[in-house]
Amino acid sequence: MSVIWPAPRDLLVWLGKSNLSTDENNPSEVVAILAKPVVDAYEKWYEVYREASLKIDTLEEENKNLTIEKATVVSLKNKIHHLKASEEVAEWKRCFDELFELSKQTTRLANLNDSLHTEIPRPSQNLVIQKIKPLEPKRFEGVQDLEVVAQFLDNIEQYVRQGSAICPRASTDNQRIDTLCRFLNTKIFKWFEDSLEKRGISAIPPKDHNYDITWESVKTFFKRQFVLESAI
Numbered sequence: 001m002s003v004i005w006p007a008p009r010d011l012l013v014w015l016g017k018s019n020l021s022t023d024e025n026n027p028s029e030v031v032a033i034l035a036k037p038v039v040d041a042y043e044k045w046y047e048v049y050r051e052a053s054l055k056i057d058t059l060e061e062e063n064k065n066l067t068i069e070k071a072t073v074v075s076l077k078n079k080i081h082h083l084k085a086s087e088e089v090a091e092w093k094r095c096f097d098e099l100f101e102l103s104k105q106t107t108r109l110a111n112l113n114d115s116l117h118t119e120i121p122r123p124s125q126n127l128v129i130q131k132i133k134p135l136e137p138k139r140f141e142g143v144q145d146l147e148v149v150a151q152f153l154d155n156i157e158q159y160v161r162q163g164s165a166i167c168p169r170a171s172t173d174n175q176r177i178d179t180l181c182r183f184l185n186t187k188i189f190k191w192f193e194d195s196l197e198k199r200g201i202s203a204i205p206p207k208d209h210n211y212d213i214t215w216e217s218v219k220t221f222f223k224r225q226f227v228l229e230s231a232i
Contacts, residue, residue: 042092049083052076134162137183146227153219156180167209176215178205180222195221 056076083089137155156179159165165175166182181204184192193204201211 045083045088049080052080056080134159134164139183139185140188141185142188142226144226149223149226153222156183170209173215174209174211177211177218178209
């Protein structure tokens, strides 16, 4: 669908991005207030235009394989032409040109005023930016509680999302399983190792950290082991 002028929403976006004061006496606020009735009228017109244009696009696309009634297409195109030729369009364009120019002027004045009264802070020479180390999941001790188990699994997922996996080239599922193994106590790790061995995984971690099992499957049998079936 072709885009035609005006685009009043661009003006509102531009006004919203300005760093002007929200004081009701600010000239930019006056501009926004003056623009709203015109925007409302434009939106009603644009909805009709948009619906007709989308219909045209759909019919022209289907025309590649189907025979479309020519009269319908011609009627819709005439409707589009009539809407685009409306005197309201020219009036909206004139109003928005004036409002947009006024907005630019008020922004320049506001920025100039800020530059005269605001001292630009300088960064300290001793400032050292350090990467915040992700919080490690608490080691799982085999507590048979749904909330504890669910929180532990969620913490594993969050830890991987923060980029803390030791196998960054592996898939997300494999990263999560590999990370889970690192935060199990000795007894739980042995149970988990035996469970994976029954599924054909003879070593932890396997070659290329490919466990050949989904994270959702691991979560399922993990919960079945440590949470009462009635609580799942």
